[in-house]
Amino acid sequence: MRKHAFLSLSLLLAFLCYCSTSTLGQPAQAPALPAVAPAKPADSPAKPADSPAKLADAPTPPGPPDVTKILQKAGGFTILIRLLKRTAVADQIKGQLNDTKNGFTLFAPTDAAFSSLKSGTLNSLSDEQKIRLIQFHTLTSFYTLENFQTVTNPLRTQAGDTNPGDYPLNVTSMGKQVNISTGLVNATVIGTVYSDNRLSIYKVDKVLLPLDIFVAKPPVPAPAPTPTKPKDDKNTAGSPKSSTTTTTTPTVVGSDAASLAEHGVMVSIGVSILIAAFSML
Numbered sequence: 001m002r003k004h005a006f007l008s009l010s011l012l013l014a015f016l017c018y019c020s021t022s023t024l025g026q027p028a029q030a031p032a033l034p035a036v037a038p039a040k041p042a043d044s045p046a047k048p049a050d051s052p053a054k055l056a057d058a059p060t061p062p063g064p065p066d067v068t069k070i071l072q073k074a075g076g077f078t079i080l081i082r083l084l085k086r087t088a089v090a091d092q093i094k095g096q097l098n099d100t101k102n103g104f105t106l107f108a109p110t111d112a113a114f115s116s117l118k119s120g121t122l123n124s125l126s127d128e129q130k131i132r133l134i135q136f137h138t139l140t141s142f143y144t145l146e147n148f149q150t151v152t153n154p155l156r157t158q159a160g161d162t163n164p165g166d167y168p169l170n171v172t173s174m175g176k177q178v179n180i181s182t183g184l185v186n187a188t189v190i191g192t193v194y195s196d197n198r199l200s201i202y203k204v205d206k207v208l209l210p211l212d213i214f215v216a217k218p219p220v221p222a223p224a225p226t227p228t229k230p231k232d233d234k235n236t237a238g239s240p241k242s243s244t245t246t247t248t249t250p251t252v253v254g255s256d257a258a259s260l261a262e263h264g265v266m267v268s269i270g271v272s273i274l275i276a277a278f279s280m281l
């Protein structure tokens with residue numbers, strides 16, 4: 001009996017060791033790769049020999065439209081392109097166009113629009129705020145210019161939701177004229193850069209500055225020696241809003257949760273074995 005119990009305990013120890021190393025190993029791996037869309041099981045049997053060969057030598061599969069390429073071709077969007085790439089929103093759009101049927105709408109401020117910003121406006125932003133700024137220019141649905149006549153304001157942008165403080169914007173339209181209001185900036189659509197049935201890109205004459213960045217945190221603390229009281233009040237009033245860091249990317253949260261759940265299962269298995277081992281003693 002003793003021997004038996006000893007065996008069970010050493011088994012248990014080995015098992016727990018295994019658990020702790022395997023769960024320790026996981027967090028290192030999880031954040032590295034964002035969850036890849038599961039391969040469609042229906043598609044693969046249809047053309048098994050075909051697709052790998054085609055992917056290998058032909059670099060022109062009819063994938064989603066490439067936003068940065070379209071803008072490059074159109075010309076006059078160098079600053080926007082740089083921001084789209086740096087914030088990885090370009091990839092985000094590509095991924096979403098591939099996955100969803102809803103499509104996408106991008107308001108593309110021209111280089112002239114960016115240069116008319118107060119100098120230092122972009123530099124004053126954190127990386128997180130730059131991402132929000134670019135996401136604020138994208139709607140997670142496809143809109144034709146005519147569609148804007150029937151939208152209900154405020155519209156949800158990719159940066160958040162329709163609630164105040166969640167980066168909404170308003171679009172008003174009459175005929176083919178479309179205006180966008182952020183509460184801080186009134187911009188006008190001055191042309192269509194691209195439109196198919198899932199992606200539209202509209203040229204806008206101003207950078208859409210979201211209230212949620214630029215009122216909560218005024219751009220460039222100018223070396224003004226006079227400390228104005230009203231500005232300070234705004235600062236403190238707006239600061240809770242500006243703490244958007246709580247929203248982490250869903251993939252990371254998901255994998256953490258998954259490994260936590262797994263850990264929980266492992267622990268309960270371990271406990272059951274422990275109980276079994278003791279009942280043998």
Ligand SMILES: *[C@@H]1O[C@H](CO)[C@@H](O)[C@H](O)[C@H]1NC(C)=O
Pocket residue numbers: 037039040063064094095098
């Ligand atoms: C689009 O999705 C398919 C399958 O879902 C995938 O094989 C392909 O790599 C994706 N393309 C891009 C550009 O994300």
Ligand SMILES: *[C@@H]1O[C@H](CO)[C@@H](O)[C@H](O)[C@H]1NC(C)=O
Pocket residue numbers: 172173174177178179186188
């Ligand atoms: C759009 O804004 C311009 C001024 O910038 C204004 O003249 C026009 O009436 C507005 N149109 C709509 C549909 O709001």
Ligand SMILES: *[C@@H]1O[C@H](CO)[C@@H](O)[C@H](O)[C@H]1NC(C)=O
Pocket residue numbers: 153154169170181182183184
């Ligand atoms: C946007 O539209 C909503 C609903 O019409 C309105 O309550 C809100 O004040 C508008 N916001 C801006 C910034 O124009």
Ligand SMILES: *[C@@H]1O[C@H](CO)[C@@H](O)[C@H](O)[C@H]1NC(C)=O
Pocket residue numbers: 181183184185186
């Ligand atoms: C934007 O337009 C609205 C009226 O459509 C006006 O009340 C507001 O002052 C304008 N805002 C700016 C920043 O020009």
